[in-house]
Amino acid sequence: MTPNQLSEAIVAALRALVAAGSLELEVPSEVVVERPKNREHGDWATNVAMQLGAKAGLKPRDFAELLASELQKSAGIEKVEIAGPGFINLFVSDSAAGELAREIVTAGASFGRGVEYQGLKINLEFVSANPTGPIHLGGTRWAAVGDSLARVFEFVGAEVTREYYFNDHGAQIDRFARSLLAAAKNEPAPEDGYSGAYIQEIAARVLAETAEEILSLPDDQAQEKFRAAGVELMFQQIRESLHEFGVDFDVYFHENSLYESKAVERSIERLREMGHIFEEDGAIWLRSTAFGDDRDRVIIKSDGDAAYIAGDIAYYQDKRSRGFDRCIYMLGADHHGYVPRMMALCAAFGDKPGENMEILIGQMVNLVRGGEPVRMSKRAGTVVTMEDLVDVVGVDAARYALARSSINSSLDVDLEQLTKKTNDNPVFYVQYAHARTKQVAKNAVSLGVDDSEFDPALLSHEAEAELLANLSEFPRVVAQAAQFREPHRIARYIEVVAGSYHRWYDNCRVTPLGGQEVESVHRTRLWLNNAASIVLGNGLALLGVSAPERM
């Protein structure tokens, strides 16, 4: 019995009451079924009587009485109680609750899958860090969260393209190229340029891997060589880091290609036809105020250079032309101010902001040392890259730590703490629970406990009821994680499952004690053990974290 099934049973009971004429009501398609905090309040509880009582012209408790007597007839519901202002507390029979273990094992890796986003084509753009340096902690957070979100979307039926936008056009790239040139010539970095060991390395590699004597060229030509080769090397390094982090993008999109293909001109032309472009002071503008922006935006400056938004316009149009229903952008809080103009350009194309284009803003990652915030600065050598983090804590712990908090909160990362007390990390708690399920199953086989028998009524221990109830929530948690774009819900959920599994393990043996015979209860428990294994494994997979067989 899952909460969804109970919700269906309640809806069916309401329909029956309406059909019988004892209730006048528009029956909703689903109702809230929750696990009460206090177990005396039943295995599950619903607040429908308080939600719908007034609509049906009844006092909540009277409504509850009526519904309760109808629910008594449902199979699997053992007892119905009415409490407080009109809560309906449901008690489920052990066999109906235990049946879930078989459902989960049968579904296997598919357990928890949904169809909510069936047929939806989603373009999920995340990280998109400039190729002027390695990926920092902030970008690493988006890599972990974004990839997990993509997995969640896929799990509920969506077709997801993971996309990375390389800003390889514009002033920042010019500064990067000048910095490489300066490094190659052993000159100090330009005032507004980039420094750091990676600049030296890349400059050295460009020199080593290029046949020509770049440094004997005039500066502007040499700088162009460094730009082309340096950006390419930076691309490679970023892709490699991401790959080692377990994140592989389907599309690495180069901003520069939008200019080379004249896509920028074409999209401006398109907007001009739609009447949203004007010229003033020698510049080309988008009339974004017509779509809720607080001022109009320059697309092409009076000197002929494109403003940053020019690429965004062409890029969005490109994504839509590739057939994506939803283009989701994950941006850092420092880009918050761009949201209105992005939404305006979406609307200018005649699309629906918030639907065809959706922007998720995530808060920053702070570096903390010994409880004190450390400002990340290249000069002070306190920049932490994705590679640094992985070196210190490993991919699993890094991804888990970054993906288990809401992106609405800024996140403090304390490297010393992560180094020193690796066991504090909840990822080990969850992984350990998973490894335990595997070892228990292995031992069961060698001791003659098999899955030839399944009698759900035997799963009657308190710890089994708790574990089953938690397992039953997985599909709903996945659906919510997708709906709210919050993959951290998966992490918090599997921590709860791991806890209830550990408690169950302590109380209920799958293999009999030495000398005792294998009984039905042992075989049945093997099903529950394997069900827990599946839910933990599926949850970890959605986070992109490995589910070890042993630890």
Add this chain to the structure above:
RNA sequence: GGCUUCGUAGCUCAGUGGAUAGAGCAACGGUUUCCUAAACCGUGUGUCGUAGGUUCGAUUCCUAUCGAGGCCA
């Protein structure tokens, strides 16, 4: 000044229009002849930043305000 995120236990953070608000860490104590002790059990702390409002019911929604971070001017 405008926009925005956050404010919950000593620390790091979950959560929710419902019944007695949670977890991990940290502190103290306990559990192992037998499936993984990276586990389990027990002990305690909260004006859910503050003030109003909506509601049968608000920590959750709305408004104002204070504080912290971010972007913009």
